[in-house]
Amino acid sequence: MKAARMSEEDVATFCLALPGAREDYKWGGVRVFSIAGNKMFALQNLRGASLAFKVDKDLFLGHCDRPGIHPAPYLARAQWIIMATPYPLGAQELQALLQRSHQLVVRKLPKRTQVGLLL
Numbered sequence: 001m002k003a004a005r006m007s008e009e010d011v012a013t014f015c016l017a018l019p020g021a022r023e024d025y026k027w028g029g030v031r032v033f034s035i036a037g038n039k040m041f042a043l044q045n046l047r048g049a050s051l052a053f054k055v056d057k058d059l060f061l062g063h064c065d066r067p068g069i070h071p072a073p074y075l076a077r078a079q080w081i082i083m084a085t086p087y088p089l090g091a092q093e094l095q096a097l098l099q100r101s102h103q104l105v106v107r108k109l110p111k112r113t114q115v116g117l118l119l
Contacts, residue, residue, distance in 0.1 A: 052082040053101040
């Protein structure tokens with residue numbers, strides 16, 4: 001049985017359900033999901049129909065070796081990956097990675113700002 005896939009709208013709904021998450025549009029139509037004002041953790045349509053987000057530093061190269069996943073333009077040095085739609089990952093794995101991206105960004109915030117955002 002093939003793993004269920006997420007649509008762009010499924011991803012947006014999931015991202016916005018994470019603690020403190022909000023969205024806005026920048027750079028001519030890129031959908032930006034962020035926390036604490038302007039700390040991005042996911043981007044949709046950065047380069048066409050795509051999804052980009054932060055991953056753990058030690059797992060970055062491993063993700064980039066997978067089919068359909070590449071270093072994100074301009075953000076690879078911060079360990080961001082990008083994938084085109086339809087996303088090459090199953091829903092469960094993609095949700096776990098998006099949640100991890102959110103938490104990686106939260107952990108960089110000042111301790112007092114982290115309250116209520118940690119999972």
